[in-house]
Amino acid sequence: MKLFLMLLGIAVAGLLGYRMEPSLRYKMTGITPLSSADKERLYEASHLPAVDPSSLTPDQLPAKVTLKADVKVTDAASEVTMTIPAGNRVKLVRIESTHAVVSPGDGPYLGSLPISQTDLMEQLAASPPVVVTPPPAPVTPTPEAIPPATEPTPAPTGTPEHPVVTPPTESPPPAAVQAAPVTAGSDDVVKVMQESLRAGQITAFTFDQVQEWKAEANETTDGTVFQTGSVSYNLESIFGAKTIHAKAYVKGGKVVRWIWTNTGKEIK
DSSP: OHHHHHHHHHHHHHHHHHHHHHHHHHHHHOOOOOOHHHHHHHHHHHTSOSOOGGGSOGGGSOSEEEBSSOEEEEETTTTEEEEEOTTOEEEEEEEETTEEEEESSSSSEEEEEEGGGBSHHHHHHHSOOOOOOOOOOOOOOOGGGSOOOOOOOOOOOSSOOOOOOOOOOOOOOTTEEEEEOOOTTHHHHHHHHHHHHHTTSOSSSOGGGEEEEEEEEEEEETTEEEEEEEEEEEEEETTEEEEEEEEEEEETTEEEEEEETTTOOEEO
8 A cells, every 4th residue: 555655656746747847947947948839840940951952953942842831922014912821832933042932833923931931941851852063173284294295106117217207398407598599400419319329328218219309499508508409209107108208408519418308307
């Protein structure tokens, strides 16, 4: 019997404490007890996603939201206004900062209300949007970081090594400053070039490889006038057949030097 009365007293004390605790807390701390609505709002806020709706694209937002408060919508053309009561589902048109722009349908009526007065955040919490991270911008290498292009080396042939074949471009040799008309001794220039190649003055190409002999205009280099002539021959390389041009500088009936016409470099 005593045990029963003891348990009964404990139960009654616990019930009274549960009922009296809010008022006693207010008297002792000055903190007003939360209402059921306040507790529900706090619970909802603690479970809402940490995302800014204004940063989302239209594809990441729900098509419709449910109103928690009445909203006025207006037709801008006719200036007719109507009120949509809370609890209705409306079309979510867009997000403007902390407000949602809504419409009752596809018509011209638009209205704005705080996002907190819709179930937008609850929908985002139930189905979080997929945030797409943009790919990093491609890094453009600076001119210093780009390695210099290397010229291809032609395949070895039976003839001595040849220079790298590049598209022929006519350029004067270094220090060439002016040209004079071809003199009457043009045939002599061709003969001198032929004798130079027969004698093996250079080894880059031979007499038999030459397909065209031509006397050119006289040129003055460093104050000295030279007779000039050019030759053309074909070279088989990994890039196919290429026509190579060379030029001879003649002085005193002898070839002083041979150069590659496209680069101006002396031929050894």
